Amino acid sequence: MHWSKFYSPTLKESPSDSELKSQELLIRGGFIRKAAAGVYSYLPLGFRVLEKITKIVREEMNAIGSLELLMPIMQPAEIWKITGRWEDYGPEMVKFKDRNKREFTLGPTHEEMITTLVKNELKSYKQLPITFYQINTKYRDEIRPRFGLLRGREFIMKDAYSFHTSHESLDRTYKDMYTAYSKICERMDLKYFAVDADTGAIGGNNSHEFTILAKNGESNILFCEQCGYAATDEKAEYKPDYPESDEKMKALELVKTPDMKTVENVSEFLGVEKGQIVKSMVYSGRKGIVMVLIRGDMEIKESKLRSYFGDQTLRKALPEEVLDSLGVPIGYLGPIGAKCPVFADLSVKNMRNYVVGGMKEEYHYINANHDRDFKVSDWIDVKTVTEGDLCPKCGHPLKTKKGIEVGQIFKLGTKYSEKLNAFYVDSDGSQKPFIMGCYGWGVSRTMAAAVEQFYDANGIIWPRAIAPFEVVITVVNVANSEQLKVGNSLYEKLNANGLETLIDDREVSGGFKFKDADLIGIPLRITVGRALKNGDVEMKLRNSKDVVKVHLEDGYDGVLEAARGMLNAYKL
Ligand code: ATP
Ligand code: MG
Secondary structure (H helix, E strand, C coil), X not given: CEHHHCXXXXXXXXXXXXXXXXXXXXXXXXXXXXXXXXXXXXXXXXXXXXXHHHHHHHHHHHHCCCEECCCCCEEEHHHHHHHCHHHHCCCCCEEEECCCCCEEEECCXXXXXXXXXXXXXXXXXXXXXXXXXXXXXXXXXXXXXXXXXXXXXXXXXXXXXXXXXXXXXXXXXXXXXXHHHHHHHHHCCCCEEEEECCCHHHCCCEEEEEEEECCCCCEEEEECCCCCXXXXXXXXXXXXXXXXXXXXXXXXXXXXXXXXXXXXXXXXXXXCCHHHEEXXXXXXXXXXXXXXXXXXXXXXXXXXXXXXXXXCCCEECCHHHHHHHHCCCCCCCCCCCCCCCEEEEHHHCCCCCEEEECXXXXXXXXXXXXXXXXXXXXXXXXXXXXXXXXXXXXXXXCEEXXXXXXXXXXXXXXXXXXXXXXXXXXXXXXXXXXXEEEEEEEHHHHHHHHHHHCEECCEECCCHHHCCCCEEEEECCCCCHHHHHHHHHHHHHHHHCCCCEEEECCCCCHHHHHHHXXXXXXXEEEEECHHHHHCEXXXXXXXXXXXXXXXXXXXXXXXXXXXXXXXXXXXX
């Protein structure tokens, strides 16, 4: 490709609304353009990267025998109503009506669609197991579309679905997918963790997330250096280590705490440690309102709570809901006299004589004790696990890292097949629901995640496998006919030998070209400039300062050889 004929509008300045480096660099480098919040176009450079990611994902899916197909994005509401997800999926689902008032969604995922698609035609145990996949656009009206391609409202996903006669068979495909996902990361040079994950709205009972390590990632992962345990904080467990208190129970007392609504306020006002206060949080779900207690210096992880209650609609109750149902404003809530079920995190179990809200505006209780002053319906682990908590498997202190989830795999079991009446005939003639798995990979998100992992002050540093071009030939001065001629011949040579090359033959300054080449992150730059006087070109890898001079010979085999060698040595 000749840059003079290419379209890659680069920007000197960062777009004002970019929140993350990947978003800034992909916009500045001319890879993507925003159409609306969470909705992007891919310019030619971005499209090349996307195609490379797609190709790798497709090859790894094909390698494990998964069959590619393409399903509609526009899906009828009926199938979602049957599984109950028309309501349960929540406001992320884009819904609309056609001209005849029939309801549809722009698919956020395709479990209902694939199950309905195969249910009457995939009939016999002899056809199983089988796995299908597609690479398609998904729609999710995310509450906060942000970070460019990382959290779009329109984005590209590879989603695969497998059908089985047994859990052992599902386990095998799950393992194949796990291996395929690991290979995808490795082929792209991405540093990743495969972690134990929450199953969320998709359901099922077993899941792993593939997380690309990046300091600005939204996922927190907890891992144990001793035994290898790794999980997202949405799911992570820990070994509780709360010593029993030998304090005697003291008399419960209601004290005035004017305008003291937060744990910090109350702790300062009463002169007690935050760890001696119990927070009372109120959640609203399908079965109404519940109160959940946790030690004042800890946080509740809502995904763990949702999974405990088996209710994906569960969320923090709004202030007006709290006031309506409990008659007390947030800030003074407590379990004593609360007219709703009270659940408590394990962190509270061994506490004695603690502070809780007074269930009366401007009041707190001191010296509260469970069992004596109120009843706990169940003791549960809903704490957000943090660095230093003990590994649930081996007790070693856990560490944390931040990352970006690029893929997630699930064992679904018969959740969808039973609801949608998707049965096969087994060898004994009986009808059985398919046992299913599903496996998502964020294709467009991967593009941004790779940038989050690899960039420097000058721009993107693409892994070779997904770089829009492998080599850029920078002709420093195109007015110099010798430079342009050599540049073009080299360009022909490298392309003819399978190295994807871009030649910068634009009529702009050398400095401008160097800046652009760094910004768009091409792994190898070959500069045809001043050194040509001595018959040399200069070669440099994007992630290194070293410049290698290579003397030109007839046929340019030496440069080709050097380019191949340097690209093979290019490791991120
Ligand atoms: P998240 O927790 O980040 O919202 P998810 O658990 O909802 O992700 P899945 O339903 O498992 O995601 O979707 C499979 C993959 O699709 C994810 O691993 C991710 O890479 C990608 N993905 C999900 N939501 C988005 C989005 N809004 N924008 C871009 N990619 C996404
Ligand atoms: Mg999501």
